Amino acid sequence: MSLRFARWAACACLPLTLAGCGGAVRVDPPAPEGVAAAACKALGERLPRALDGLERVESSPASPYVAVWGEARIALRCGVPRPATMTATEQVPEIDGVAWFNDPVRPALFTAVGREAYVEVTISREHTPQDVLVDLAPPIKAALPQTG
Template identity: 35%
Template sequence: MPGGPYLVPPYARPVRFSIRPRVWLPFVAVLTAVGCSSTDGAAKVSAPSPSAAEAGYCRALHAKLPDAVNGMKRRTTVPASDYTAAWGDPAIELRCGGPRPEILTPGNEHYNPSADAMELNGVSWLPERLPGGGVRATTTLRKAFVEVVIPSKYTGEAGDVSALTDFADAVRQAVPTGI
């Protein structure tokens, strides 16, 4: 038979295309990761691991947090957690139920029992200047530590922490005083 054993001409044969799993699996994995990792502008805030009692206070705080801080809308956080929240871009970040700040921990090299705290609308905060110029403020004298990080964009050189006033009502209502 001229042209070989084919019943149809070679150009009319169906072409079988096979990609081995080891070739296409990484491609599919990358596409899946890209498609599923869209955070839609979510802020990455690491979630603390509070004790059971602190977790209850933090969940109550989460439910009372304002929709806006310093005029900026609340954002979603990644990972989603009842112990974190964020506002604006760059984000003002809140974490509830974290460890005692080093500056308040006896035996720590950064311990400073005379560190200056400030009271804003009935909530005592311990502000600490961060290397990038922002401020981390942590509540004192509360049953759970509430930490707020304010980026330098909002604090300026003077260390403005006026954003903390927006948290006062929620902290007073949800996290009782006492250590």
């Protein structure tokens, strides 16, 4: 496990906000195209209704590329751009067959890499990133084939 996983407690800057108690959570959806869009739609159909003890909630605007659990305690966006801070030779840890880049600038942000689409997951400090990423590995592996 990387030291980056230990730095998850800081605040992430993912563009999401609460729309109000009990309302939909505002998350800016990505706009994947082609193969990535199809793979992200397939991922959305496989994601769990509950994740690390949190129920999935609605996001606004509604998007097949976004999933939110527990009023933005955990948020997933599929089809995002390659992480800007990830170098070409970056060594990334693998959890249950999925490689995760942990952004050093935004330690609560993890991006699944080496797949048909990049999947960005923001995890609040109340949750252990490794637990969440282990639970997301099966649907990611099933929907998003690895790239060469």
